[in-house]
Amino acid sequence: MLKIAIADDHAIVRSGIRSIIEQHLGWEVCGEAADGPSALRLAIKEKPDVMVLDVSLPVMNGIAVTRRIQQETPETNVLLFTMHDDDETVSAGLSAGARGYLLKVESREHLEAAISALGANRPYFSPIVTELLLDSVVNDRRKSRLESFTKRELEVAQLISEGNSNKQIARLLSLSVKTIESHRGSAMRKAGVRTAADFVRFAIKQNIVQT
DSSP states (O other): OOOEEEEESOOHHHHHHHHHHHHHEEEEEEEESHHHHHHHHHHHHOOEEEEEEEESOOOOOHHHHHHHHHHOOOTSEEEESSSSOOOHHHHHHHHHOSSEEEEEOHHHHHHHHHHHHHHHHHOEEHHHHHHHHHHHHTOOOOOOGGEEEGGGHHOOOOHHHOOOOOHHHHHHTTTOOHHHHHHHHHHHOOOOOOOOOHHHHHHTTTTSOOO
């Protein structure tokens, strides 16, 4: 039996994915999550064979979750299922350890093929993403700045961009304010910005947070 977990902040999307999975003999949904921390807890608890994961999850985005899944339960193959088709998000997702990348504009047949491929430990990419990856190799594009961010810096960056203060972030992540200030400073240096407003613009461009 192929165990599949679903993480998306839209209930209608989770329902649609579940419906497709449940029509396949030998496939089962072992759980659903609506935000990043819940998705990570689900992956650690259930150890699914495949995790269908949205990039734009609240609190902890899909790229940060993917990094943690690779650390905590590397046997789980992550399929990033998203609307984002820009090269920096794709690059950051694959660098985090995703084995598949599929755009939500693709047909259900592509989703079925992606789950089947990852279930057999093979990678799968949306045709559009495949073209982007080939183009990146040919043109030797520079790596996304996000790739230099640590897991904690990505978490702090997302929470800053969502309008949280240092004290609020410290409470959410169970860390000291001083530690948050350190992560915040490091993230801003890596982003190449000096002000909070510039950092929010960087975060939106990098799809750390949605507008």
